[in-house]
Amino acid sequence: MAYSEKLLDHFKNPRNVGTLDKNSTSVGTGLVGAPECGDVMRLQIEVDPITKKITEAKFKTFGCGSAIASSSLATEWLKGKTVDEALAIDNMAIVEELALPPVKIHCSVLAEDAIKGAIKDYQAKNGVQTAESIAASH
Amino acid sequence: MGQRLIYLDNNATTPTDPRVVEAMIPYFHEIPGNAASRNHPFGWAAEQAVDNARKQIADLVNVDEREIIFTSGATESDNLAIKGVFEMYQRKGDHIITVKTEHKAVLDACAKVEKMGGKVTYLDVQRNGLIRLEDLEAAITDKTVLVSIMWANNETGVIQPMKEIGDICAKHGVLFMSDATQAVGKIPVDPKAVGVHLMAFTSHKMYGPKGVGALFVNRKSPRVKVTSQMDGGGHERGMRSGTLNVPGIVGFGKAAELAKEEMQQDAERLSKLRDKLESALMGSLEEAYVNGTRESRMPHVTNISFKHVEGEGLMMTFNQNIAVSSGSACTSASLEPSYVLVALGLGDDLAHSSLRFSLGRFTTEEDIDETIAKVTEGVNHMRDISPIWEMYKEGIDIDAIEWSEH
Numbered sequence: 286m287a288y289s290e291k292l293l294d295h296f297k298n299p300r301n302v303g304t305l306d307k308n309s310t311s312v313g314t315g316l317v318g319a320p321e322c323g324d325v326m327r328l329q330i331e332v333d334p335i336t337k338k339i340t341e342a343k344f345k346t347f348g349c350g351s352a353i354a355s356s357s358l359a360t361e362w363l364k365g366k367t368v369d370e371a372l373a374i375d376n377m378a379i380v381e382e383l384a385l386p387p388v389k390i391h392c393s394v395l396a397e398d399a400i401k402g403a404i405k406d407y408q409a410k411n412g413v414q415t416a417e418s419i420a421a422s423h
Numbered sequence: 424m425g426q427r428l429i430y431l432d433n434n435a436t437t438p439t440d441p442r443v444v445e446a447m448i449p450y451f452h453e454i455p456g457n458a459a460s461r462n463h464p465f466g467w468a469a470e471q472a473v474d475n476a477r478k479q480i481a482d483l484v485n486v487d488e489r490e491i492i493f494t495s496g497a498t499e500s501d502n503l504a505i506k507g508v509f510e511m512y513q514r515k516g517d518h519i520i521t522v523k524t525e526h527k528a529v530l531d532a533c534a535k536v537e538k539m540g541g542k543v544t545y546l547d548v549q550r551n552g553l554i555r556l557e558d559l560e561a562a563i564t565d566k567t568v569l570v571s572i573m574w575a576n577n578e579t580g581v582i583q584p585m586k587e588i589g590d591i592c593a594k595h596g597v598l599f600m601s602d603a604t605q606a607v608g609k610i611p612v613d614p615k616a617v618g619v620h621l622m623a624f625t626s627h628k629m630y631g632p633k634g635v636g637a638l639f640v641n642r643k644s645p646r647v648k649v650t651s652q653m654d655g656g657g658h659e660r661g662m663r664s665g666t667l668n669v670p671g672i673v674g675f676g677k678a679a680e681l682a683k684e685e686m687q688q689d690a691e692r693l694s695k696l697r698d699k700l701e702s703a704l705m706g707s708l709e710e711a712y713v714n715g716t717r718e719s720r721m722p723h724v725t726n727i728s729f730k731h732v733e734g735e736g737l738m739m740t741f742n743q744n745i746a747v748s749s750g751s752a753c754t755s756a757s758l759e760p761s762y763v764l765v766a767l768g769l770g771d772d773l774a775h776s777s778l779r780f781s782l783g784r785f786t787t788e789e790d791i792d793e794t795i796a797k798v799t800e801g802v803n804h805m806r807d808i809s810p811i812w813e814m815y816k817e818g819i820d821i822d823a824i825e826w827s828e829h
């Protein structure tokens with residue numbers, strides 16, 4: 286299977302690898318996947334309490350190349366977005382950007398789930414219960 | 424790109440040896456005959472070439488040339504042996520014993536036997552990949568007609584105790600079939616010496632061309648027969664119809680001749696290189712585990728799990744120029760990792776994290792040195808970005824986490 290240049294670039298030079306303090310109230314953590322499925326993705330966001338914009342995003346992923354590239358791309362897209370804008374990120378946009386083949390679509394779904402998970406965690410910590418966060422938990 | 428390509432996936436297929444290619448060439452155009460054409464020189468020449476190859480192949484495994492049936496490969500040979508024995512010996516019994524770590528060609532042929540009304544026992548293996556002889560003996564009943572156990576495993580290289588298995592089969596009077604695809608041409612294989620009555624193997628795993636294989640069928644004491652699975656002109660003593668692939672068979676024969684001459688020196692050289700690769704990786708990387716026993720193993724294979732690194736992702740760090748294979752699920756459309764490694768009892772963490780390195784006649788020391796460097800770098804890169812490696816390093820019990828399965 287030949288991968289796109291963009292995917293290979295994100296895989297070889299992943300952006301925003303790292304860890305934020307998961308106990309901070311301004312940080313939301315999404316941990317999705319399972320070791321027995323061969324993929325675990327952890328994505329974290331840090332939100333500015335005043336502007337409500339995402340100022341920092343970090344990830345670590347155990348998984349295939351497409352899962353790693355999807356999460357790297359997701360962190361790039363998240364920075365500078367508001368929480369509501371971030372909730373609108375759709376896995377198909379990742380599929381398109383990285384030209385993921387059909388068998389790799391679930392890797393992008395994992396990235397979308399990780400984004401939603403991080404936002405949900407942030408909102409829970411900050412007492413927000415929006416319609417989106419309720420929907421996202423399903 | 425522009426980089427040197429390194430091929431360490433010789434268990435998937437071996438490159439055809441140039442000397443084999445050379446031997447085959449005349450049989451496409453200059454000598455075009457059908458080996459079954461008995462009435463003209465074209466046919467005679469083709470038949471002579473096939474007879475010669477049959478002799479070369481029989482010599483390699485120390486059997487009579489009349490005991491070699493040509494097929495299209497080991498998949499067909501496995502199918503012919505298993506379904507063919509089941510059909511031929513139906514009046515004697517309907518039970519077959521095999522092992523969970525067999526190749527799909529054997530497992531799926533056995534599944535077909537079950538559909539046809541037969542019964543199949545799938546033996547477990549131990550953590551080291553070997554069967555327990557007591558399990559085999561306990562599984563044999565008066566309805567058992569066949570035991571099918573591979574000589575060497577394609578994923579781990581583990582070699583089963585063939586002589587001991589053969590003795591048990593002889594004691595109980597059941598036929599013993601072996602898929603020896605990964606062993607023939609690489610280590611000494613002598614079916615008669617260990618009591619194997621049927622043996623499948625293939626040309627393209629021993630530096631011959633693809634699309635040609637053989638089934639050894641014992642002719643005397645016992646005289647074994649199989650019901651043909653491919654009906655037609657009655658070629659190969661009626662056991663396998665179809666015009667013989669003359670150039671392929673000539674190449675297979677040449678490959679067998681070369682293997683007989685060079686097997687020992689190849690094996691000695693490759694086991695040194697394999698050991699170098701294995702000890703370098705195990706020495707420089709923590710939490711690396713060899714899968715399958717190292718005591719009874721093919722000389723050119725090692726299968727290593729690198730904990731908390733996903734195999735397919737790891738391969739992608741170097742697969743622009745190094746070819747290996749992974750037991751990880753993500754290389755296939757399924758979510759299940761290699762059933763062979765699961766049968767060895769590996770946990771999910773290790774089963775998703777394995778790489779198989781299989782060296783071959785054309786592997787050089789330079790290939791191994793570069794592989795050591797690139798794989799070490801790749802494992803370190805993948806661990807730097809692995810959340811579960813981070814948790815492991817922090818002493819968090821990964822099994823205690825409630826994962827959201829999907």
Ligand SMILES: Cc1ncc(COP(=O)(O)O)c(C=O)c1O
Binds near residue numbers: 497577604625
């Ligand atoms: C153990 C074993 N059996 C059978 C086969 C199938 O061989 P062939 O490709 O000749 O059908 C292979 C190769 O993939 C193998 O490794």
Ligand code: FES
Binds near residue numbers: 323348350351352392
């Ligand atoms: S994480 Fe399984 S294929 Fe990508």
